[in-house]
Amino acid sequence: MKFRSRKLVQPSDLNSHLTLFxxxxxxxxxxxxxxxxxxxxxxxxxxxxxxxxxxxxASAQQGDIVEIGCQVIAFGTTSVTLRAVARRKEDHQPIITIDKMVFVNIDENGEAAPHGVTEATEDI
Known part of the structure; x- marks a missing residue:
């Protein structure tokens, strides 16, 4: 899994326990x-x-850098299923894991539409 996105935990991102909401x-x-x-x-x-x-x-504190990574699990005719992980950059400690996230390709009427992709592209 590649971690392509990074976020800095700022005061506006904190909950009442002063950790990342x-x-x-x-x-x-x-x-x-x-x-x-x-x-x-x-x-x-x-x-x-x-x-x-x-x-x-795990949690994250103000000032931590959070990295977010995704990988393809499967392709359907109209969908793609991903796995996602967010971790602290400093120690690679996972904060959250989501084993399945399904996204559906839709047409202009909001109906599921075939996308034609069957293989993941790693360098996107």
Missing amino acids: GGQLLAWIDVEAYIYARCQLGSARLVTKYMSEINFT
Whole structure:
């Protein structure tokens, strides 16, 4: 898995315990996974359909750098399934793992549409 995106944890990203707010991290992951899926499929018409269990395993503090990585798990006719991990850059400690994120390619009417991709591209 390549970690292509980095975020600096800032005061506005913190929860009441002064650690990274989980909702902020999920938003960062959703955007990064969308970009990764879009690059894989070559389509801007994607929607997040499904996220599997979200496993928070560590926290991040103000000033930490968070890296986000994605990899293709499978291609469907109209979808792509990814795995996503966010980790602290300093020690590579995973903060969150999401085993399955499914993005669906849609047409101009919002209906699922075939994308024609069957193999992952690593250098995107």
